[in-house]
Amino acid sequence: MRSNFSIVPRAFVLIVALICSADAAEDPLPSWNDGVSKKAIVAFVAKVTDKDSPDFVPVPDRIAVFDNDGTLWCEQPMYVQAVFVRDRIRAMAADHPEWKNQQPFKALLDNDRIALADIGEKGLVEIVTTTHSGMTTEDFSLLVRNWISTAKHPRFDRLYTACIYQPMVELLTYLRANGFKTYIVSGGGAEFMRVWTEPVYGIPPEQVCGSSVKTRYELRGDTPVLMRLPEVDFVDDKAGKPVGIGKFLGKRPIAAFGNSDGDYEMLRYVTSGKGARFGLIVHHTDSEREYAYDRESPVGRLVRALDEAPTRGWTVADMKRDWRVVFPAAK
Amino acid sequence: MRSNFSIVPRAFVLIVALICSADAAEDPLPSWNDGVSKKAIVAFVAKVTDKDSPDFVPVPDRIAVFDNDGTLWCEQPMYVQAVFVRDRIRAMAADHPEWKNQQPFKALLDNDRIALADIGEKGLVEIVTTTHSGMTTEDFSLLVRNWISTAKHPRFDRLYTACIYQPMVELLTYLRANGFKTYIVSGGGAEFMRVWTEPVYGIPPEQVCGSSVKTRYELRGDTPVLMRLPEVDFVDDKAGKPVGIGKFLGKRPIAAFGNSDGDYEMLRYVTSGKGARFGLIVHHTDSEREYAYDRESPVGRLVRALDEAPTRGWTVADMKRDWRVVFPAAK
Numbered sequence: 001m002r003s004n005f006s007i008v009p010r011a012f013v014l015i016v017a018l019i020c021s022a023d024a025a026e027d028p029l030p031s032w033n034d035g036v037s038k039k040a041i042v043a044f045v046a047k048v049t050d051k052d053s054p055d056f057v058p059v060p061d062r063i064a065v066f067d068n069d070g071t072l073w074c075e076q077p078m079y080v081q082a083v084f085v086r087d088r089i090r091a092m093a094a095d096h097p098e099w100k101n102q103q104p105f106k107a108l109l110d111n112d113r114i115a116l117a118d119i120g121e122k123g124l125v126e127i128v129t130t131t132h133s134g135m136t137t138e139d140f141s142l143l144v145r146n147w148i149s150t151a152k153h154p155r156f157d158r159l160y161t162a163c164i165y166q167p168m169v170e171l172l173t174y175l176r177a178n179g180f181k182t183y184i185v186s187g188g189g190a191e192f193m194r195v196w197t198e199p200v201y202g203i204p205p206e207q208v209c210g211s212s213v214k215t216r217y218e219l220r221g222d223t224p225v226l227m228r229l230p231e232v233d234f235v236d237d238k239a240g241k242p243v244g245i246g247k248f249l250g251k252r253p254i255a256a257f258g259n260s261d262g263d264y265e266m267l268r269y270v271t272s273g274k275g276a277r278f279g280l281i282v283h284h285t286d287s288e289r290e291y292a293y294d295r296e297s298p299v300g301r302l303v304r305a306l307d308e309a310p311t312r313g314w315t316v317a318d319m320k321r322d323w324r325v326v327f328p329a330a331k
Numbered sequence: 332m333r334s335n336f337s338i339v340p341r342a343f344v345l346i347v348a349l350i351c352s353a354d355a356a357e358d359p360l361p362s363w364n365d366g367v368s369k370k371a372i373v374a375f376v377a378k379v380t381d382k383d384s385p386d387f388v389p390v391p392d393r394i395a396v397f398d399n400d401g402t403l404w405c406e407q408p409m410y411v412q413a414v415f416v417r418d419r420i421r422a423m424a425a426d427h428p429e430w431k432n433q434q435p436f437k438a439l440l441d442n443d444r445i446a447l448a449d450i451g452e453k454g455l456v457e458i459v460t461t462t463h464s465g466m467t468t469e470d471f472s473l474l475v476r477n478w479i480s481t482a483k484h485p486r487f488d489r490l491y492t493a494c495i496y497q498p499m500v501e502l503l504t505y506l507r508a509n510g511f512k513t514y515i516v517s518g519g520g521a522e523f524m525r526v527w528t529e530p531v532y533g534i535p536p537e538q539v540c541g542s543s544v545k546t547r548y549e550l551r552g553d554t555p556v557l558m559r560l561p562e563v564d565f566v567d568d569k570a571g572k573p574v575g576i577g578k579f580l581g582k583r584p585i586a587a588f589g590n591s592d593g594d595y596e597m598l599r600y601v602t603s604g605k606g607a608r609f610g611l612i613v614h615h616t617d618s619e620r621e622y623a624y625d626r627e628s629p630v631g632r633l634v635r636a637l638d639e640a641p642t643r644g645w646t647v648a649d650m651k652r653d654w655r656v657v658f659p660a661a662k
Contacts, residue, residue, distance in 0.1 A: 060535055137577055181537070194581040204391055205581035206512070215577050217570035217596055224600040226577045233578075239548035246468055246546050246557045247564075248579065250525040250536035265548055269555040 028174040031167040031325045037280070037317040041171065044278040048254065049178050055276035057254055059179040064255040064278075065245060065270065066172070068186035068193060068210075070300040071259045071282050072201060074153065074163040076291040078299060081192050083160075084147055088131040105130075129230035133213055136225040137191060144195045158330065161200045166328045167317075168257070168282070172201055175255070183253070184208045185244055187237030187262055191228075209248040211236045241266035254278065260300040267305060267314060279314035281305055286320040290327075359505040362498040362656045368611070368648040372502065375609040379585065380509050386607035390510040394584040395609075396576060396601065397503070399517035399524060399541075401590040401631040402613050403532060405484065405494040407622040409630060412523050414491075415478055419462040436461075459520075460561035464544055467556040468522060475526040489661065492531045497659045498648075499588070499613070503532055506586070514584070515539045516575055518568030518593055522559075540579040542567045572597035585609065591631040598636060598645060610645035612636055617651040621658075 032038040047055040048062065069075035089099075089108050099105035104123035107115035119127075132140065153163045172182050182203055184193060190210030197203040214233040215226040236244040242265050245253065255278040256263070256270035263281075271279040283306065284293050294302040309316050319326065363369040378386040379393065400406035420430070420439050430436035435454035438446035450458075463471065484494045503513050513534055515524060521541030528534040545564040546557040567575040573596050576584065586609040587594070587601035594612070602610040615624050615631065625633040640647050650657065 060529065063537070137581075183537075190578075191581060198391065206394070206514075206579065208581065212578065215574050217573045217600065223603050224573060224596065226573060226600075242548045242555060242557060243546050247521075247543065248537065250468075250522060250539065265555065269548065269557075272554050 028177065029167065029170050031170055031323060033322055033324050035322055037315050037322045040315045041174075041278075041280070044255070044276065045175065045178050048276050057276060061251070061254060062175075062178070062180040063183065063249060063251065063253040064175050064180045064257070065183045065185045065249075065253045065266065066168075066256075067241075067258040067260070067263045067266070068184050068188055069259075070284065071257055071263070072164055072168050072172075072184070073160065074156075074165075074290060075300050076284075076293065076297075077154070079188070080151075080160045081188050083151065084144065084192065085127055085131050087147060087151070088143070089127065092131070125232060129213060129232070132189065132192075133228040133230040136220075136227055137215060138225065140191055140228055141195050144192055148196050156327070158327070161196055162330070163327060164200060165282070165323070166325050167323045169201060169328070171257075172203070176202065180255070182207065183249065184210070185236065185241050185248075185266060186210045187235070187240075189213075190236075209236055209244045211240075237262050239265045242269035245269065256280075257282070258305065259284065260302045261304050262300075264305040264308075268312070271312060271314065279309075279312065281309055281314055281316050283316050283318050285318050286323075286326065289323075290319060292320075359508065360498065360501050362501055362654060364653055364655050366653055368646050368653045371646045372505075372609075372611070375586070375607065376506065376509050379607050388585055388607060392582070392585060393506075393509070393511040394514065394580060394582065395506050395511045395586040395588070396514045396516045396580075396584045396597065397499075397587075398572075398589040398591070398594045398597070399515050399519055401615065402588055402594070403495055403499050403503075403515070404491065405487075405496075405621060406631050407615075407624065407628075408485070410519070411482075411491045412519050414482065415475065415523065416458055416462050418478060418482070419474070420458065423462070456563060460544060460563070463520065463523075464559040464561040467551075467558055468546060469556065471522055471559055472526050475523055479527050487658070489658070492527055493661070494658060495531060496613070496654070497656050498654045500532060500659070502588075503534070507533065511586070513538065514580065515541070516567065516572050516579075516597060517541045518566070518571075520544075521567075540567055540575045542571075568593050570596045573600035576600065587611075588613070589636065590615065591633045592635050593631075595636040595639075598643070602643060602645065610640075610643065612640055612645055612647050614647050614649050616649050617654075617657065621650060623651075 029038055047053045048057040050056055066072055069079055086108055089105060093099055093109055099109060103115065104119035104127055107119060108127065148161060151160055152158060153160055156163055175182055184197060184203055184207065186193060188210050190208055190212050193210055194205035194208045197208050198205065212233040214229045214231045216229055218225055218227045241263065252273040253270050254273065254276065256267050257280045258267055259282040267279045271277040284291050286292060293300060294306060360369055378384045379388040381387055397403055400410055417439055420436060424430055424440055430440060434446065435450035435458055438450060439458065479492060482491055483489060484491055487494055506513055515528060515534055515538065517524060519541050521539055521543050524541055525536035525539045528539050529536065543564040545560045545562045547560055549556055549558045572594065583604040584601050585604065585607065587598050588611045589598055590613040598610045602608040615622050617623060624631060625637060
């Protein structure tokens with residue numbers, strides 16, 4: 001009898017363990033609450049990977065594009081790259097005493113929000129090209145690498161690279177496990193992102209499309225380098241996103257993920273292709289765990305894409321409702 | 332006794348079969364003659380993939396870039412894309428009676444080599460933008476697809492896509508089998524190549540960098556398209572090749588393959604990086620099986636890269652000596 005008793009609980013434990021591991025294996029998106037958004041994602045992946053489905057998509061065509069700011073990581077209270085620019089200006093100010101009396105630098109150094117709001121696109125371009133050019137691509141990467149390894153989010157007091165969205169990281173992994181190639185298509189600087197996207201998102205530099213400055217091939221002694229020039233090459237935002245997709249990918253992806261009207265044209269372009277398509281908007285609705293913003297926000301403004309989502313068949317992921325956690329657990 | 336006799340030859344056959352299959356498995360480059368070029372390729376791949384080697388390179392950094400014209404397929408007697416352009420002009424001439432008296436179109440329609448030599452860069456840009464713009468990217472791809480499926484090389488009487496170099500196709504496959512990502516970095520049009528590189532070389536559109544025209548996002552009815560504009564966006568040749576690598580890849584590849592001075596800067600840029608590097612030049616030395624040309628050729632001119640190859644450690648593959656076959660066997 002004794003052996004029978006001992007067998008029953010062991011078998012029971014085994015069955016429970018099997019059920020649990022099966023559950024875990026079946027849920028590649030544990031940070032997503034069960035609901036319409038998660039269901040829509042899983043249903044899309046299931047049909048494009050099922051050879052017997054009329055919506056089956058061969059592996060080479062399984063390309064998914066992701067906006068970065070506000071879609072994969074936190075963009076509030078200001079774009080991370082804008083913080084990098086501000087910190088660069090501060091670090092460079094010692095060598096540029098004239099900036100104390102020269103806009104747009106003065107506004108930035110004084111943290112003068114009223115003057116800053118007034119610098120316009122010309123001022124912005126001047127700031128970005130000043131901080132992002134006059135060095136080789138490799139020196140620039142080193143600057144970003146050093147900065148991003150210590151810079152912290154002012155509210156969450158964690159590295160910016162830890163202010164990424166855990167549910168979206170799971171989504172990237174899930175798509176790749178199903179044969180997708182995952183790309184970033186962002187208004188941010190390509191070379192700003194390429195330094196850290198591989199360790200943080202599993203997206204290698206060559207799968208990062210972004211805005212860029214022009215570069216020139218030069219020799220330093222006998223060593224060729226690419227020198228960053230103070231001239232904008234490409235702005236990968238709004239209608240520039242589909243253009244960037246054409247440049248970099250040369251084909252229409254089948255899934256697009258964004259969070260603002262800067263992603264509207266990309267969402268339209270991707271989801272209007274033939275066959276199964278998927279578009280998703282991350283809607284920031286959670287002021288407690290992250291931020292709540294859409295129509296009125298200067299950063300990540302979301303109006304048109306949100307209004308048209310229902311008729312265009314785009315899934316709206318409601319951060320508060322759909323995400324079990326927002327950021328990865330602290331390490 | 333009988334059973335013994337029968338066993339001996341069967342064992343012998345088995346051993347021979349094993350040896351032969353082992354041989355085949357050990358030679359991933361059967362169209363390369365044994366010699367210094369093949370040895371150099373195999374030695375490079377062996378050391379960068381051996382975890383115990385000081386030259387080991389992790390998979391994400393194993394990126395190899397290939398020129399296309401003259402490196403992966405035949406570029407003589409004229410660039411394939413130039414033939415495409417000529418055929419487009421002829422096809423479009425019916426709708427453009429004015430071209431009969433208007434350069435540079437007249438020269439092309441009359442096949443007037445003297446006038447053609449005189450059209451200059453401006454004429455060339457006019458021809459290319461006329462034939463390559465004013466349509467969506469998808470319509471352009473369709474034009475290329477239709478043309479390339481029937482256009483034949485005048486001398487070899489086979490499809491241009493069958494005038495690819497079998498040894499180089501084996502090399503692409505060999506590198507990929509060893510964890511490399513293979514990219515094309517070509518002066519040719521990105522969208523001209525992207526249509527056929529995947530079936531022909533196993534290189535998907537998103538791994539093809541090339542020259543490009545600007546495009547614009549537009550709506551056709553309710554469907555977004557990319558319209559090709561009559562304006563050059565980027566020339567991916569000479570010093571433009573490293574610039575293109577910076578744009579598209581954001582990192583220095585570890586191996587580069589070219590055949591002309593148009594690849595010189597790319598070879599320099601790639602092979603001057605830290606750690607193990609590999610540069611190879613395809614030298615066209617075989618007028619019987621293909622063409623023999625270098626210093627004096629208007630197409631694929633090779634002077635500086637050839638002269639500097641020994642001091643820069645670049646391997647020169649001599650087509651006549653190193654390649655057992657040039658083109659794939661006819662199907």
